[in-house]
Amino acid sequence: MLHVAEAARVSVATVSAYINGTTTVSRELSGRIEQAIREIGYKRNAIARSLKIGTTRTIGLTVPHITNPFFTDVVSVIQQAFDRAGYAVMLCCTDEDLNNQDEQIRLLLDRMVDGLIIARVGDGAYLKETVERANVPVVLLDREVDDVDSDRVVLDNHQAVFDAITYLLDLGHRRIGYITGAFNITPMRDRMTGYHEALLNAGLAFDQSLVRSGDLHEADGYTAAMQLLSLHDRPTAIFSANNPMVVGAMKAIRDLGLSCPEDVSVICFDDFPWADVFNPQLTTIAQPVQAIGEQTASLLLDRLNGNREAPSRRLVLKGRLMVRNSCRPLQAGANTTASVA
Amino acid sequence: MLHVAEAARVSVATVSAYINGTTTVSRELSGRIEQAIREIGYKRNAIARSLKIGTTRTIGLTVPHITNPFFTDVVSVIQQAFDRAGYAVMLCCTDEDLNNQDEQIRLLLDRMVDGLIIARVGDGAYLKETVERANVPVVLLDREVDDVDSDRVVLDNHQAVFDAITYLLDLGHRRIGYITGAFNITPMRDRMTGYHEALLNAGLAFDQSLVRSGDLHEADGYTAAMQLLSLHDRPTAIFSANNPMVVGAMKAIRDLGLSCPEDVSVICFDDFPWADVFNPQLTTIAQPVQAIGEQTASLLLDRLNGNREAPSRRLVLKGRLMVRNSCRPLQAGANTTASVA
DNA sequence: AAAGCTAATCTAAACGTTTCGAATTAGTCA
DNA sequence: TGACTAATTCGAAACGTTTAGATTAGCTTT
Numbered sequence: 001m002l003h004v005a006e007a008a009r010v011s012v013a014t015v016s017a018y019i020n021g022t023t024t025v026s027r028e029l030s031g032r033i034e035q036a037i038r039e040i041g042y043k044r045n046a047i048a049r050s051l052k053i054g055t056t057r058t059i060g061l062t063v064p065h066i067t068n069p070f071f072t073d074v075v076s077v078i079q080q081a082f083d084r085a086g087y088a089v090m091l092c093c094t095d096e097d098l099n100n101q102d103e104q105i106r107l108l109l110d111r112m113v114d115g116l117i118i119a120r121v122g123d124g125a126y127l128k129e130t131v132e133r134a135n136v137p138v139v140l141l142d143r144e145v146d147d148v149d150s151d152r153v154v155l156d157n158h159q160a161v162f163d164a165i166t167y168l169l170d171l172g173h174r175r176i177g178y179i180t181g182a183f184n185i186t187p188m189r190d191r192m193t194g195y196h197e198a199l200l201n202a203g204l205a206f207d208q209s210l211v212r213s214g215d216l217h218e219a220d221g222y223t224a225a226m227q228l229l230s231l232h233d234r235p236t237a238i239f240s241a242n243n244p245m246v247v248g249a250m251k252a253i254r255d256l257g258l259s260c261p262e263d264v265s266v267i268c269f270d271d272f273p274w275a276d277v278f279n280p281q282l283t284t285i286a287q288p289v290q291a292i293g294e295q296t297a298s299l300l301l302d303r304l305n306g307n308r309e310a311p312s313r314r315l316v317l318k319g320r321l322m323v324r325n326s327c328r329p330l331q332a333g334a335n336t337t338a339s340v341a
Numbered sequence: 342m343l344h345v346a347e348a349a350r351v352s353v354a355t356v357s358a359y360i361n362g363t364t365t366v367s368r369e370l371s372g373r374i375e376q377a378i379r380e381i382g383y384k385r386n387a388i389a390r391s392l393k394i395g396t397t398r399t400i401g402l403t404v405p406h407i408t409n410p411f412f413t414d415v416v417s418v419i420q421q422a423f424d425r426a427g428y429a430v431m432l433c434c435t436d437e438d439l440n441n442q443d444e445q446i447r448l449l450l451d452r453m454v455d456g457l458i459i460a461r462v463g464d465g466a467y468l469k470e471t472v473e474r475a476n477v478p479v480v481l482l483d484r485e486v487d488d489v490d491s492d493r494v495v496l497d498n499h500q501a502v503f504d505a506i507t508y509l510l511d512l513g514h515r516r517i518g519y520i521t522g523a524f525n526i527t528p529m530r531d532r533m534t535g536y537h538e539a540l541l542n543a544g545l546a547f548d549q550s551l552v553r554s555g556d557l558h559e560a561d562g563y564t565a566a567m568q569l570l571s572l573h574d575r576p577t578a579i580f581s582a583n584n585p586m587v588v589g590a591m592k593a594i595r596d597l598g599l600s601c602p603e604d605v606s607v608i609c610f611d612d613f614p615w616a617d618v619f620n621p622q623l624t625t626i627a628q629p630v631q632a633i634g635e636q637t638a639s640l641l642l643d644r645l646n647g648n649r650e651a652p653s654r655r656l657v658l659k660g661r662l663m664v665r666n667s668c669r670p671l672q673a674g675a676n677t678t679a680s681v682a
Numbered sequence: 683a684a685a686g687c688t689a690a691t692c693t694a695a696a697c698g699t700t701t702c703g704a705a706t707t708a709g710t711c712a
Numbered sequence: 713t714g715a716c717t718a719a720t721t722c723g724a725a726a727c728g729t730t731t732a733g734a735t736t737a738g739c740t741t742t
Contacts, residue, residue, distance in 0.1 A: 001728065001729070002728075010691080010692085011691070011692050011693075012692095012728085012729080012730095013691075013692060013693075013694095013730080013731080014690085014691060014692075016729070016730060016731085017690095017691085017730095017731095020730085022730085022731080023689090023690075023691085024689075024690075025690070025691080026689090026690065026691090029690085029691085041474065043447075043450065043451055044451060044728090044729080045392075045451075045453060045727090045728055045729070046451040046452045046453060046729095047388055047391050047392050047397065047452070047453045047727090047728080047729090048392050048697090048727070048728035048729040048730090049728080049729055049730075050388050050697095050729090051386075051388050051389050051392050051696095051697050051698065051699085051727090051728080051729070051730095052696075052697050052728080052729045052730045052731085053697085053729085053730065054697075056388065056452075058431070058452070065417075066407070066413060066416060066417045066420070067413055067414060067417050067614075072407060072408055072413050073408060075407060076406075076407045076408050076434065079407070079432060079433070079434055080434065080436075083433065083434075083441075083445070088431045088433075088448060088449070088452060089431065089432060090399070090429045090430065090431050090432075091416075091420060091430060091431075091432045092420070092424065092429075093417065093420055093421065093424070095421075100424075104424070106384075107427075107429060108429070109384060110384055110385060110386070110387040111387045111388065111397075111399070111429060112386060112387060112388045133382065218614070247614055247615060247618055250618040250619070251617075251618055254618065272615070273408075273559070273588055274588060274613075274615055274619065276592075277588055277591040277592055277595065278591070278615065278619030278620060278621070278623075279619060279620040279621075280619070280620075282619075342698065342699070343698075351721075351722085352721065352722045352723075353698090353699080353700095353722090353723095354700085354701080354721075354722055354723075354724090355720085355721060355722070357699070357700060357701085358700095358701095358720095358721085361700080363700085363701080364719090364720075364721085365719075365720075366720070366721080367719085367720065367721090370720085370721080385698090385699080386697090386698055386699070387699095388697090388698080388699090389697070389698035389699040389700090389727090390698080390699050390700075391699090391727095392697090392698080392699070392700095392726095392727050392728065392729085393698080393699050393700045393701085393726075393727050394699085394700065394727085395727075
């Protein structure tokens with residue numbers, strides 16, 4: 001900018017005023033400045049600017065895994081929204097690891113991001129302090145943390161799973177295997193209660209042996225399904241609480257020489273673009289990813305636009321059961337408890 | 342930092358020296374500083390630091406679409422690599438739009454990223470100037486631009502498609518539909534020549550009516566496949582030059598009441614996690630995404646670590662045909678040219 | 683013609699670091 | 713003891729902007 005000022009024979013203040021339109025600058029000087037900028041190929045240094053004005057027009061976004069199609073989509077939507085609003089987004093993937101998350105949030109905060117979107121990992125308590133210290137607005141995505149004062153957008157996980165399990169029950173399934181992750185993140189907890197309540201609602205007892213929990217990865221889904229399907233009276237249906245694990249589960253089904261939906265019905269959380277193209281066409285719970293992403297972005301943008309003091313908001317969206325053909329109705333006879341080899 | 346210095350009754354220079362380990366600072370002052378930092382909850386302002394030292398430890402990454410599984414994976418790998426190296430990554434999605442790309446690169450450069458990874462969009466010429474002006478190292482990913490002096494890592498697209506088409510020819514297919522995108526990006530060009538050469542190699546004539554090009558999106562794949570499969574003597578196999586388009590193509594096949602591989606064999610570029618779980622298990626060309634991501638990151642990191650003057654490097658990796666069951670051998674009779682309704 | 687406006691431009695301080703070189707202190711050696 | 717060296721610590725300038733307030737010039741008004 002100094003060079004531009006010299007070349008245009010004006011002060012840097014005038015150049016700044018011209019660029020930002022802060023003050024009117026005469027036709028004459030405008031012309032000289034414009035030309036100098038062009039000749040020199042000057043670009044404003046956003047770092048210096050940020051230092052001065054105290055805002056970076058950058059936000060931080062951390063998710064567990066970008067390869068999980070739910071997060072892929074949500075990240076994509078969020079990215080677009082901030083792009084439109086003139087913000088850059090720094091993306092971090094925690095890989096479901098608490099240390100990574102800590103480190104990355106610290107990194108983002110150091111870099112003076114204007115806001116933070118966090119799909120957290122690990123125990124909520126850890127994050128509470130971090131969030132409260134960060135004096136930038138944060139919105140929690142998908143996974144909440146209790147009694148921390150920040151905006152959040154989540155799914156009605158309980159209801160969504162309740163619906164899905166009820167659907168299976170209506171088809172006549174009684175032994176429904178449930179593959180989940182650790183309960184230290186809210187969605188897994190809420191999804192589980194949906195399972196519970198659906199069983200309860202149908203007057204069925206809860207059988208602990210039908211629940212397997214892993215670490216949310218494909219491999220965990222594989223082992224979980226392997227175990228479930230090796231039970232003496234194996235479940236007639238399997239519900240997977242996330243998408244990566246269902247891939248593992250399907251592989252287990254394949255490797256055991258079973259097939260879906262003939263031998264075992266399957267439903268999973270999170271829809272994906274291929275679901276209705278290949279067979280079996282998986283019945284899934286679709287989250288409204290577009291809405292989730294947009295709402296998340298707009299909550300944060302609202303704060304960034306100055307609405308700092310409003311009480312924290314909690315948006316709850318509804319999932320939708322996408323019924324396809326991975327679940328088959330059971331004959332009346334097979335309902336009760338038995339199964340065949 | 343000023344506050345820390347005051348609280349510890351030392352100068353800011355000493356605090357800085359302590360934090361960075363630039364100079365030895367006595368046990369006594371170290372203790373006071375440490376305590377002051379803790380009490381105040383001080384975090385170094387990376388923006389101010391960047392301004393001074395002229396480096397942001399941030400890189401920019403632009404890809405067309407993060408939802409395309411190839412890019413999802415590559416982004417994921419790259420992100421991890423830079424995370425490990427202590428860099429943040431700013432992610433931009435151009436949505437295959439040239440203006441977006443221009444704007445985003447400008448934005449990233451303004452923000453003084455230390456380096457840039459670009460999977461470009463649109464005509465190469467546009468980018469050439471931008472890349473040459475940016476005085477940070479850039480590495481081109483997947484899509485090259487001619488005669489610009491920068492590192493790049495690409496796939497041997499020609500060979501990969503040659504192999505895939507040859508595989509189809511060996512199965513007896515003679516009329517192979519080809520769904521592609523505009524030829525202003527190198528991979529689409531190179532993939533096409535692979536198709537050409539495989540036909541040539543088999544002594545077959547090139548039939549323009551079997552080639553449809555769209556805009557790389559799912560919808561384009563759908564229309565392309567619709568058109569191909571409505572031809573009087575429709576192709577017995579379809580090759581899709583990217584992944585999103587094959588989803589569309591599969592939907593077209595389904596909507597026409599056809600099935601794969603019985604009525605039409607299918608191969609697509611880019612593997613995806615579900616490929617061997619659902620039916621038909623799609624035969625694909627798998628790119629070594631892990632290697633691509635890591636090589637890309639390491640080329641850039643090498644430059645960032647000071648190796649600025651080395652001549653630009655071009656890494657070419659090999660694709661691999663993942664043979665599954667979406668292609669069926671044709672009976673000797675059906676080979677020549679005819680087909681059934 | 684002096685005073686008062688308005689519009690345009692400029693000077694200089696500030697943002698929070700790093701870093702150079704100077705200053706201080708302590709220790710060592712002749 | 714005094715000079716020299718080494719180890720610490722510090723003052724102040726610099727990075728490239730923004731911005732408050734000062735200055736100047738050109739008009740208008742009385």
